[in-house]
Amino acid sequence: MTWILDHLDDIGYYTLQHAWLAALPLLLGLLLATPLGWAARRYRGLYTPVVAGTGLLYTIPSLALFILMPLILGTQILDPVNVVVAMTIYTVALLTRTVADGLGAVPDSVIASATAMGLGPVRRLFTVELPLAVPVIAAGLRVAAVSNVSIVSVAALIGVPQLGSLFTDGFYRDFLDPIVAGLVACVVLALLFDLVIVVLARLLTPWLRTGGAP
Amino acid sequence: MIRFEGATKTFPDGTVAVGGLDLLAATGSITVLVGPSGCGKTTSLRMVNRMIEPTGGRIMIDDRDTASMDAAQLRRGIGYVIQHAGLFPHRTIVDNIATVPRLLGWDRSTTRNRALELIERVGLPASFAGRYPHQLSGGQQQRVGVARALAADPPVMLMDEPFSAVDPVVREQLQEEFLRLQSELGKTILFVTHDIDEAVKLGDQVAVLRVGGVLAQVADPATLLRDPVDDFVADFAGRDRGYRGLGFRPAPSLTPRSEPAVTLGTSPEEVRRSGNAWVLVVDDDRRPLGWVEPARVTEPVATDRLHRGGTVARLDGSSRAILDAALSSPSGRGVVVDDDGCLLGTVTSAEVVAALQSPPGPDSSGQP
CATH class of the missing domain: 3.40.50.300 (P-loop containing nucleotide triphosphate hydrolases)
Known part of the structure; x- marks a missing residue:
């Protein structure tokens, strides 16, 4: 316990590192998954290859992906970019299907009437389809957020500092305090991400919080 | 276009x-x-x-x-x-x-x-x-x-x-x-x-x-x-x-027969006076409300005794509406009203059909 109080600075630093290493890929992954999911929905033949293909990326073991990244990207082994890119890949793996299914859940009659009123495909996507897909996408994003917070800790093994570093530290020294501190911080971080996504989704979907037909 | x-x-x-x-x-x-x-x-x-x-x-x-x-x-x-x-x-x-x-x-x-x-x-x-x-x-x-x-x-x-x-x-x-x-x-x-x-x-x-x-x-x-x-x-x-x-098809030109009608609250004796099997009931403005059977009337006419099955037609409506008024009326006499919905009289289906069979008038859409 005293160890934790003595190392609050370190824990804080690790938590911040951990937070951005998990959050930035979440945003980048969403940005990449959106056009992929849209294409999978737009062109029938692409759905299976795109959704199954991106889904397969999730099966790559994270340690292997972290180690491969410098070889593929030509970066330094300690470069946090490796972690960001790897985590982005996982996020894309989780979100592509979500985006495709979210867009697919928009009723045909809504798409047809949007088209018939002269909304072009791009305007229709941003003003009608994506807003209506927000609940589904938010649900996928919550899963991806928790997954990211968890997987990032593995990057401690390639020496990128974040909460995972507390686990390796505790492991090497056979000392429980840092491990407990890291676990608690991970859980708090995951809950915080979840909360932010839920609040954002609520703000973006005011129509879902109104009563039914009178 | x-x-x-x-x-x-x-x-x-x-x-x-x-x-x-x-x-x-x-x-x-x-x-x-x-x-x-x-x-x-x-x-x-x-x-x-x-x-x-x-x-x-x-x-x-x-x-x-x-x-x-x-x-x-x-x-x-x-x-x-x-x-x-x-x-x-x-x-x-x-x-x-x-x-x-x-x-x-x-x-x-x-x-x-x-x-x-x-x-x-x-x-x-x-x-x-x-x-x-x-x-x-x-x-x-x-x-x-x-x-x-x-x-x-x-x-x-x-x-x-x-x-x-x-x-x-x-x-x-x-x-x-x-x-x-x-x-x-x-x-x-x-x-x-x-x-x-x-x-x-x-x-x-x-x-x-x-x-x-x-x-x-x-x-x-x-x-x-x-x-x-x-x-x-x-x-x-x-x-x-x-x-x-x-x-x-516009309704054929017909002259509705005058129909004796009673108002709500009329006594049973009064209702039976016409001797008809069905008597039309109207409100104070002579708008048709429904039909009653005098034989079953035991107390002053109230709305819950009314037969409301009959439709009501206007002389300037369609042939279908006026024939339907006659066919749907329990008395066989279809109720015809004016523009204000007030009683003009009644017509029978036989009269409507007879009028429909006569040569089409100039305003009919009939063609050879």
Whole structure:
């Protein structure tokens, strides 16, 4: 316990590192998954290859992906970019299907009437389809957020500092305090991400919080 | 005016949805496309605003080839109403209606005022403006769908089974109000339905399509019912064509017989005085309320004793309405009222039928 109080600075630093290493890929992954999911929905033949293909990326073991990244990207082994890119890949793996299914859940009659009123495909996507897909996408994003917070800790093994570093530290020294501190911080971080996504989704979907037909 | 000139749609798999359709939908009138499923009526409709591109022929709107126009521009100038309305669930009613005006770049206050005006025009309370579609009933949503299609005042409207998904009572209301609205607005309307009753009720002109998008017959509703061009149209126009056709024939000139009537609260002795098996009851303004059987009247006439099965017709209504009044009346005497709904007298079905069999008058739509 005293160890934790003595190392609050370190824990804080690790938590911040951990937070951005998990959050930035979440945003980048969403940005990449959106056009992929849209294409999978737009062109029938692409759905299976795109959704199954991106889904397969999730099966790559994270340690292997972290180690491969410098070889593929030509970066330094300690470069946090490796972690960001790897985590982005996982996020894309989780979100592509979500985006495709979210867009697919928009009723045909809504798409047809949007088209018939002269909304072009791009305007229709941003003003009608994506807003209506927000609940589904938010649900996928919550899963991806928790997954990211968890997987990032593995990057401690390639020496990128974040909460995972507390686990390796505790492991090497056979000392429980840092491990407990890291676990608690991970859980708090995951809950915080979840909360932010839920609040954002609520703000973006005011129509879902109104009563039914009178 | 919408003109189909040999419009054809062949899908990549070789299916011919519409096979060389020639049809003219006149300006300011309602043209109904009707036919069994697979007859290409929706495909024909969607070729007009190019949601489906024709593979052959042309479709002209006021002598402009739609193929030469920008698709989005074309669509913003055409009102479109579909089954289930297709409202945007995430937009309020006022925002839904404002969709096309916004795309056209109208300023905020003009757009909002126009949307609010339309909400009332289609018979909805102004308080609905800030609601979301799911807070409205199906019929109300469909009214909003019509308002949204009218928002930018397009000269042409396409309507694809707009009233099919609501219950029969609401459907009838929507149809009546649609006709009232059209009499005020005079849009050029192409209307798709699978329901021949709806087609003859709403259409100035009805086009019956066969499977494969081939025109079987185009005619005004009365002609279609009276003189179907072949077995297919006859079958499709359905049973009771003769009777339904009377709906398009003005009532024959008849002089209603005067009918002794009593008011509510009349004593049993008074009711029995006429000696008839059924006695008509009217209110203080002589508006018919229903019939009573004197034999069963034991106390002063009250509303709960009334037989209300009989319909009421007007002399300037249709032949169908006046014959129905006679047929539906328990006394066999059909009640005829004036413009204010006050009793004029009664007619029997025999009198109506006799008058219908006499040579058609000059205002009848009969042809040799």
